[in-house]
Amino acid sequence: MIRTIIIDDESLARDLIKAYLRKFDDIEVIQECGDGFQGLKAIQEHKPDLIFLDVQMPKITGFEMLELLDEPPVIIFSTAFDQYAIKAFELNATDYLLKPYAETRFNEAVTKAKAKIGSVSVVKEELTTLQDTRAESDESLDRIVVKTGNKIQILPLEAISHFEAQDDYVAIHSAQGKFLKLMRMKHLENRLPMGEFVRVHRSHIVNVKQIEKLELYEKDSYLLYLKTGMQIPVSRSGHSKLKEVLKY
Amino acid sequence: MNHPFIRNRNIIVYTVIWLVISVLFAFGLSYFNELDVKMAAIDSTVFNGIFYGLGLSYWFNVRYSSFDKSQLLNLIVSHAAALIISVGLALFISNSILTRLGGEEEYLSFLRESLPWRGALGLMYYSIIILVYYLILYYDDVNEKNQERSQLETMLKSSELEMLKSQINPHFIFNSLNSIASLTIISPDKAREMVVKLSEFLRYSLGKENDQMNTMDDEIKNIMLYLDIEKVRFGDRLTVETDIDEACLGLQLPNLILQPVFENTIKHGIYESLEKVTIKLKACQDQGLLKIEVSNQFDPNAVGKKGKGIGLKNVTERLRLIYGVPQLVVTEKTDNLFTIRLDIPQIATDL
Numbered sequence: 001m002i003r004t005i006i007i008d009d010e011s012l013a014r015d016l017i018k019a020y021l022r023k024f025d026d027i028e029v030i031q032e033c034g035d036g037f038q039g040l041k042a043i044q045e046h047k048p049d050l051i052f053l054d055v056q057m058p059k060i061t062g063f064e065m066l067e068l069l070d071e072p073p074v075i076i077f078s079t080a081f082d083q084y085a086i087k088a089f090e091l092n093a094t095d096y097l098l099k100p101y102a103e104t105r106f107n108e109a110v111t112k113a114k115a116k117i118g119s120v121s122v123v124k125e126e127l128t129t130l131q132d133t134r135a136e137s138d139e140s141l142d143r144i145v146v147k148t149g150n151k152i153q154i155l156p157l158e159a160i161s162h163f164e165a166q167d168d169y170v171a172i173h174s175a176q177g178k179f180l181k182l183m184r185m186k187h188l189e190n191r192l193p194m195g196e197f198v199r200v201h202r203s204h205i206v207n208v209k210q211i212e213k214l215e216l217y218e219k220d221s222y223l224l225y226l227k228t229g230m231q232i233p234v235s236r237s238g239h240s241k242l243k244e245v246l247k248y
Numbered sequence: 249m250n251h252p253f254i255r256n257r258n259i260i261v262y263t264v265i266w267l268v269i270s271v272l273f274a275f276g277l278s279y280f281n282e283l284d285v286k287m288a289a290i291d292s293t294v295f296n297g298i299f300y301g302l303g304l305s306y307w308f309n310v311r312y313s314s315f316d317k318s319q320l321l322n323l324i325v326s327h328a329a330a331l332i333i334s335v336g337l338a339l340f341i342s343n344s345i346l347t348r349l350g351g352e353e354e355y356l357s358f359l360r361e362s363l364p365w366r367g368a369l370g371l372m373y374y375s376i377i378i379l380v381y382y383l384i385l386y387y388d389d390v391n392e393k394n395q396e397r398s399q400l401e402t403m404l405k406s407s408e409l410e411m412l413k414s415q416i417n418p419h420f421i422f423n424s425l426n427s428i429a430s431l432t433i434i435s436p437d438k439a440r441e442m443v444v445k446l447s448e449f450l451r452y453s454l455g456k457e458n459d460q461m462n463t464m465d466d467e468i469k470n471i472m473l474y475l476d477i478e479k480v481r482f483g484d485r486l487t488v489e490t491d492i493d494e495a496c497l498g499l500q501l502p503n504l505i506l507q508p509v510f511e512n513t514i515k516h517g518i519y520e521s522l523e524k525v526t527i528k529l530k531a532c533q534d535q536g537l538l539k540i541e542v543s544n545q546f547d548p549n550a551v552g553k554k555g556k557g558i559g560l561k562n563v564t565e566r567l568r569l570i571y572g573v574p575q576l577v578v579t580e581k582t583d584n585l586f587t588i589r590l591d592i593p594q595i596a597t598d599l
Contacts, residue, residue, distance in 0.1 A: 012426070012430040099422050
């Protein structure tokens, strides 16, 4: 039996998926969720094989929810209209349904998804490339969703003082505390609003508004003091980027 | 050639003014200087006739020396030169002609003595004509700018409406269609009802002429269609309460001005919140104003996605353009309640 969870904020949209799924006797809907928070909780609790995931939802979007999953199930996305998401989907193997969709199209997606169940590495790989494509798009971030234990936090960019690379993770220093999140500095740098954040060093991105002062440290190398008291090294190329943004 | 005294038959007015001046001048000569009428008339005709012609030519000095602070010195020099040359020339020519025509010694001595005040009169003519030219230039300039501005504003108004139309959220349309697809399985009757509502909503919203005014009645009906459709999508999460004074149903307001207001309400109240939301709509008439108030609860903890306030900014800007009054839109945010108030002037009923 394939266990599935439907995550969509509109009950009629969930009903439609359930109705279409009735023709598959090997698929069982174990839970329905109306938003990303519930969805995350349900996935961690039930470890489903397959999820149907809407992109635009209250609180956190489908994509933001996925970023918090350690072991994602097979996913069929559904969305009505989101130019960035659709662009990312089109460049990827991950399947998606554009609302409203035909039953034949739905069946196709389910058949494809079934073939992927069990191969976690394939799913993970697909998700990573999907997120990479999204990161390369020009859609800019305006918040970052993080998870500590079972608690989900939404960090508005204004509250973040700086990002620091730590192996595969990025440490996010914010007013709400320090959080670790699996992501790449390069993608992060791409998607942060220009002029508000500057990558001053290979492993540091700072919020321009949080800068207290900049001091010459040695010949050709600088040290940045943040309002939080933190000290951050500045590379030569980082220094010229800073100069450009701060116009001094 | 766009000479201000020649275009639009202005030359007639210009000529008439000079005729009047000439008559007065001749009258003055014969009355104060006791010239005989014939000689006074000849003198006046020659002297003023020359300035009549010069007056027309002064335009080019005004037109082709731009009034620019940095070139103030140039301007003064050019006018001084034009003044001295033209008045000198006028005096010289008129004197030569009149000397030949006059003949009598008495008149010739008068002519010699009159040179200083003729010069002064020339200066006055010059100054007045130049002043008139500058006034006309200034007036033309202001006119042109006004025209440009009103043209621009009309364009803006219609383009903004275009934008608002296209702004009817594609997300809303596609999700509604998906809901209908779902309803066809669960409840075909409701599906049919929703197709009709969506069609009516789209017909109203897409089919309107630019700059059209509608009655409150029509606009409210359309908004209710929109809210009905959203209610089907979100079920009991959305409640709508209305308190509309019957008297204001006939009042006028700009086409679709309420649509972005309600989209904003739905966006922050429903799309970004999990709670149940009540949207309240109040409308009444007050001293020639149609007062509309829309309020909704929102989740103060929601970290909003981008796109904040563009819809409402458009509403404010459109009202400002249409009525020429700023601050017709006021918003207020308390802990978890967002309120927006619109004051729509009722120009037609007031005047």
